[in-house]
Amino acid sequence: MQEWPFVPALDMSLVALALAICTVAGLSAILFFQRARDAPRRARSIWVVAAGVAGGCGLWSTHLLGMLAIVPTAVVVFDFRLTALYLIAASAMMTAALGYAALGPVRWRAVASCGLLGAAMGFVNLLYGIRIPRRDG
Secondary structure, three states, X not given: OOOOOOOOEEOHHHXXXXXXXXXXXXHHXXXXXXXXXHOOHHHHHHHHXXXXXXXXXXXXXXXXXXXXXXXXXXXXXXXXXXXXXXXXXXXXXXXXXXXXXOOOOOHHHHHHHHHHHHHHHHHHHHHHHHHOOEEOO
């Protein structure tokens, strides 16, 4: 296994905070989604957006805290605009996936929504991992 000298240690207090935020955001998104499924048609959209934003913010903050927990041996800077774009993309993609799942109880819709959620997580992690952290120099 090859070691990456750029990452010698983790700040475990930030990792623990990321875990706590991920848990609270995930539970919030699930509860909001359950409300969306039980809500009348007019209120369903509001609950779906709330679930998507809760899930997107949870994904964003968990990943950002995970990146900040890395104690690098070199200077690392973050691009504020791309970090904000990541938050918006995560929330929008989560909302779209949960909105699709809330359309009805068809089994394949649930499977497709899980695929969309996975794609959302993969996309925003790809965007974040490639574009935002960079070395100064």
